[in-house]
Amino acid sequence: MHLSLRVWRQKSASAPGRFETYEARHVSPDMSLLEALDGVNEDLIASGGDPIAFDSDCREGICGACSVVIDGIPHGSRHGTTACQLHLRHFRDGATITLEPWRARPFPLIKDLVVDRHAFDRIIEAGGYVSVKTGGAPDGNAIPIPKTNVDRAMDAAVCIGCGACVAACKNASAMLFVASKVSHLSLLPQGRVERERRVLAMVRAMDDAGFGGCTVTGSCEAVCPKNIRIDVIARMNREYGRALLKGGSPELAL
Amino acid sequence: MPIDAHIPSGPLERKWERHKSDLELVHPRNKRKYDVLVVGSGLSGAAAAATLAELGYRVKCFCFQDSARRAHSIAAQGGINAAKNCCNDGDSVSRLFRDTIKGGDFRSREANVYRLAQISVDIIDQCVAQGVPFAREYGGLLQNRSFGGAQVSRTFYARGQTGQQLLLGAYQALSRQISLGNARMFSRTEMLDLVVIDGQAKGIVVRDLVSGEIASHAGDAVVLATGGYANMFYLSTNAKGCNATAAWRAYRRGAFFANPCFTQIHPTCIPVGGEHQSKLTLMSESLRNDGRVWVPRRREDCAKAPGSIPEEDRDYYLERKYPSFGNLAPRDIASRATKEVCDAGRGVGPGGLGVYLDFGDAIRQMGIETMRERYGNLFEMYERIRGENAYEVPMRMYPAMHYTMGGLWVDYHLMSNLPGLFVIGEANFSDHGANRLGASGLMQGLADGYFILPYTIGHYFASGRPSKTPADHPGFAAAEAGVKARLARLLSVQGKRTVTSFHRELGRLLWNDCGMTRSEAGLREALGRIPELRAEFWGDVRVSGSGGEMNADLERANQVADYLELSELVCRDALMRGESCGGHFRTESVTEDGEARRDDAQFAFVAAWECRGADREPMLHKEPLVYEEARMSTRSYR
Ligand SMILES: Cc1cc2nc3c(=O)[nH]c(=O)nc-3n(C[C@H](O)[C@H](O)[C@H](O)COP(=O)(O)OP(=O)(O)OC[C@H]3O[C@@H](n4cnc5c(N)ncnc54)[C@H](O)[C@@H]3O)c2cc1C
Ligand code: SF4
Ligand code: FES
Numbered sequence: 099m100h101l102s103l104r105v106w107r108q109k110s111a112s113a114p115g116r117f118e119t120y121e122a123r124h125v126s127p128d129m130s131l132l133e134a135l136d137g138v139n140e141d142l143i144a145s146g147g148d149p150i151a152f153d154s155d156c157r158e159g160i161c162g163a164c165s166v167v168i169d170g171i172p173h174g175s176r177h178g179t180t181a182c183q184l185h186l187r188h189f190r191d192g193a194t195i196t197l198e199p200w201r202a203r204p205f206p207l208i209k210d211l212v213v214d215r216h217a218f219d220r221i222i223e224a225g226g227y228v229s230v231k232t233g234g235a236p237d238g239n240a241i242p243i244p245k246t247n248v249d250r251a252m253d254a255a256v257c258i259g260c261g262a263c264v265a266a267c268k269n270a271s272a273m274l275f276v277a278s279k280v281s282h283l284s285l286l287p288q289g290r291v292e293r294e295r296r297v298l299a300m301v302r303a304m305d306d307a308g309f310g311g312c313t314v315t316g317s318c319e320a321v322c323p324k325n326i327r328i329d330v331i332a333r334m335n336r337e338y339g340r341a342l343l344k345g346g347s348p349e350l351a352l
Numbered sequence: 353m354p355i356d357a358h359i360p361s362g363p364l365e366r367k368w369e370r371h372k373s374d375l376e377l378v379h380p381r382n383k384r385k386y387d388v389l390v391v392g393s394g395l396s397g398a399a400a401a402a403t404l405a406e407l408g409y410r411v412k413c414f415c416f417q418d419s420a421r422r423a424h425s426i427a428a429q430g431g432i433n434a435a436k437n438c439c440n441d442g443d444s445v446s447r448l449f450r451d452t453i454k455g456g457d458f459r460s461r462e463a464n465v466y467r468l469a470q471i472s473v474d475i476i477d478q479c480v481a482q483g484v485p486f487a488r489e490y491g492g493l494l495q496n497r498s499f500g501g502a503q504v505s506r507t508f509y510a511r512g513q514t515g516q517q518l519l520l521g522a523y524q525a526l527s528r529q530i531s532l533g534n535a536r537m538f539s540r541t542e543m544l545d546l547v548v549i550d551g552q553a554k555g556i557v558v559r560d561l562v563s564g565e566i567a568s569h570a571g572d573a574v575v576l577a578t579g580g581y582a583n584m585f586y587l588s589t590n591a592k593g594c595n596a597t598a599a600w601r602a603y604r605r606g607a608f609f610a611n612p613c614f615t616q617i618h619p620t621c622i623p624v625g626g627e628h629q630s631k632l633t634l635m636s637e638s639l640r641n642d643g644r645v646w647v648p649r650r651r652e653d654c655a656k657a658p659g660s661i662p663e664e665d666r667d668y669y670l671e672r673k674y675p676s677f678g679n680l681a682p683r684d685i686a687s688r689a690t691k692e693v694c695d696a697g698r699g700v701g702p703g704g705l706g707v708y709l710d711f712g713d714a715i716r717q718m719g720i721e722t723m724r725e726r727y728g729n730l731f732e733m734y735e736r737i738r739g740e741n742a743y744e745v746p747m748r749m750y751p752a753m754h755y756t757m758g759g760l761w762v763d764y765h766l767m768s769n770l771p772g773l774f775v776i777g778e779a780n781f782s783d784h785g786a787n788r789l790g791a792s793g794l795m796q797g798l799a800d801g802y803f804i805l806p807y808t809i810g811h812y813f814a815s816g817r818p819s820k821t822p823a824d825h826p827g828f829a830a831a832e833a834g835v836k837a838r839l840a841r842l843l844s845v846q847g848k849r850t851v852t853s854f855h856r857e858l859g860r861l862l863w864n865d866c867g868m869t870r871s872e873a874g875l876r877e878a879l880g881r882i883p884e885l886r887a888e889f890w891g892d893v894r895v896s897g898s899g900g901e902m903n904a905d906l907e908r909a910n911q912v913a914d915y916l917e918l919s920e921l922v923c924r925d926a927l928m929r930g931e932s933c934g935g936h937f938r939t940e941s942v943t944e945d946g947e948a949r950r951d952d953a954q955f956a957f958v959a960a961w962e963c964r965g966a967d968r969e970p971m972l973h974k975e976p977l978v979y980e981e982a983r984m985s986t987r988s989y990r
Pocket of ligand 1: 391392393394395396397414415416417420423424425426427428429430431432433514515541542543544577578579580589590591594595597598634636754755776777778779790791792793794795797
């Protein structure tokens with residue numbers, strides 16, 4: 099099969115960017131899209147060109163490194179699939195595929211398809227944890243946890259921190275990402291102890307990082323490669339309201 | 353020359369407890385005075401960085417990914433072992449110890465393995481406290497599954513994403529320390545050299561992967577938690593970015609490299625699809641709790657649809673050969689058995705390089721929903737890659753390079769022979785001998801990072817009282833200059849071949865000559881070819897771009913240059929070890945029924961190699977393996 103890749107090229111955040119089109123020859127339907135990009139890069143290197151910078155590591159849909167907008171959709175149009183797991187069998191022979199970076203103010207561009215997602219780390223640093231030190235933990239079976247709670251916590255905990263939800267949102271909101279961590283921890287007894295402080299601090303860090311507000315368009319849920327449901331946002335809003343009712347204030351969160 | 357592992361005296365079960373209370377301590381107020389550089393943010397690195405920061409040390413942690421959370425540990429699927437005996441099936445610390453020693457084919461250090469089994473219990477509790485959502489029974493208690501090489505269920509798991517959940521627990525603990533100002537994270541930063549001053553590890557040289565800037569960091573101790581070297585084989589189940597550079601640079605600076613030929617090939621991975629393939633995908637061993645491995649009995653059936661082959665014409669070869677462990681025979685054994693049936697012409701799929709992993713029986717017995725709950729994400733992953741629905745047709749599997757038991761040599765304190773250089777997780781050699789059992793890698797990484805290193809590093813500071821080295825010591829500038837010169841040299845060759853083409857060629861060579869089976873002739877050939885390939889690389893590689901920018905091609909080139917050296921040591925070690933043990937199968941050393949023949953009289957030692965410069969042969973040091981408790985026996989899973 100043969101494909102054309104129309105790729106966003108930009109040397110650095112301050113340099114101007116533009117699309118360039120590359121021919122991906124000798125590709126097969128069993129290849130992944132990133133392997134097609136590897137092939138284009140091999141050709142570019144051999145011919146003295148400048149290979150395309152893009153993030154990837156595990157190539158199994160779990161590390162959250164890959165981050166490409168494919169024909170206008172973060173991670174492409176296959177439901178519940180990261181860019182690295184998207185195989186060419188889902189494209190038409192001869193198609194032109196457009197590849198762009200995540201575009202969101204809190205994720206500044208570094209080069210070509212690579213952006214800086216440190217803002218997510220900062221949100222976790224603000225409160226996305228249980229404050230226990232190593233050692234002295236009680237027996238893991240000391241508190242039985244209903245299976246349904248663990249299952250629901252796990253549904254939220256599978257977030258890979260890729261940022262597709264932000265890239266898809268017209269407000270660049272990080273609600274789905276933040277809510278998945280808040281839900282995960284608030285569904286478990288171990289995480290409940292600090293639930294008020296956590297949600298206030300994480301929401302505040304999210305706002306400070308410049309992510310926009312949520313207007314419930316559902317575009318995040320539609321692109322989330324881990325099928326995280328928008329219900330987690332409702333849960334987070336309840337947690338937030340609850341924290342305020344219990345006397346917390348967003349300013350005191352830190 | 354024998355080397356000393358500093359194993360404490362006393363009975364095996366009490367060594368660690370007693371030793372812990374004998375270790376010297378750093379006063380809490382003084383901990384602030386020590387800088388610890390932790391390279392790596394996988395399970396071992398993140399656990400160590402978080403714990404050391406909690407204790408009060410000043411910690412800097414480094415990783416090459418854009419976030420600590422993306423370290424390769426995130427991809428571990430199946431689970432983590434612990435001797436909690438939750439299933440009341442007779443598990444115990446001593447059984448986990450014996451299974452691990454036997455699984456490693458009596459080539460691991462007994463005292464370390466016993467300590468690992470003891471600590472395993474605390475790991476689960478720690479992770480639960482952090483909010484790791486391990487699978488639970490309806491009654492709310494922790495659930496277990498089985499993994500290879502064990503007859504009890506002791507593997508804790510979080511669906512097929514155990515590594516992810518454990519790593520996020522450690523990453524979150526580290527994030528908390530970062531927010532408290534006790535730790536600093538340097539992501540997109542690659543360590544390119546170790547700084548050794550007066551024989552002690554005193555810092556590292558790093559490259560900022562965004563700007564290309566070279567800088568150094570001084571510390572009172574350096575902890576390498578940089579993972580394994582499976583990617584030397586080009587195709588492996590490891591993440592694309594995994595590499596051996598940190599460990600190899602430490603070796604070049606004097607740290608011993610132990611048992612490099614002990615590499616693990618995992619039996620169930622999705623077979624290679626074509627030349628373009630960038631990596632291989634593992635299908636977790638946990639699938640073999642319910643999946644049955646088979647090939648057609650007759651060669652002429654191999655092209656038929658699997659569903660049309662009746663039960664009596666199928667050969668469930670693992671169940672047939674190893675009735676007491678069946679499909680959960682250890683990895684080295686299962687991989688070789690698979691190679692054997694494929695070599696005999698009974699493999700299925702393109703090139704005959706595949707066997708079926710069939711869930712038909714399990715689905716009939718337990719229903720599709722149960723399967724979906726247990727392995728849903730793995731079936732999805734398979735579907736994405738192969739485009740086939742494994743609920744309907746059996747999966748097709750073939751072995752692939754997966755894990756490296758070998759690594760930098762460490763003593764009981766997890767310190768290398770270079771004072772101040774500690775090595776944890778997959779990067780060290782210590783606990784898995786010649787073959788790692790499933791679900792033991794995560795256990796070891798977390799044991800090292802949460803529960804061992806934090807004690808032993810304090811002892812190093814308190815007892816050794818290492819001198820402070822200022823960051824403007826000339827040793828740093830010299831190391832930086834060396835790094836810069838090497839990168840400049842890579843960029844200046846401007847030859848005709850890409851880095852990837854060299855890496856692929858090296859990988860093929862190693863897979864053929866130093867893979868599932870190894871022979872003297874093959875190894876000698878590889879040892880002849882690798883230096884040639886290395887010379888071709890330095891004479892004809894083409895690296896694009898410059899050093900002063902984000903440049904993945906340059907990063908890769910530097911790593912492949914290291915593989916071209918490490919691979920030679922791996923083959924040399926494989927040639928020296930003229931016995932078969934664990935994942936190291938020498939065709940010259942087999943029993944009458946084709947199983948591995950270990951040679952305890954000659955080879956019951958850890959092979960620790962010392963670098964004596966690029967032009968001289970490395971020197972072999974032997975650490976004898978003495979077993980007080982475990983009885984060295986022929987390993988049988990029949
Ligand atoms: C697909 C797969 C599935 C697995 N499943 C299981 C399982 O179910 N159970 C189990 O027990 N084990 C499993 N394993 C094995 C286990 O996951 C690994 O052995 C373990 O996670 C390694 O952890 P680590 O901390 O040693 O290193 P890693 O997680 O590999 O982390 C290495 C870290 O070092 C950093 N690093 C490396 N080099 C440098 C450098 N030069 N400069 C700066 N930073 C550097 C990286 O950025 C990274 O942060 C699996 C492995 C694979 C490949
Ligand atoms: S919520 Fe989904 S889309 Fe957003 S970061 Fe997590 S996995 Fe990615
Ligand atoms: S590369 Fe890891 S999720 Fe895509």
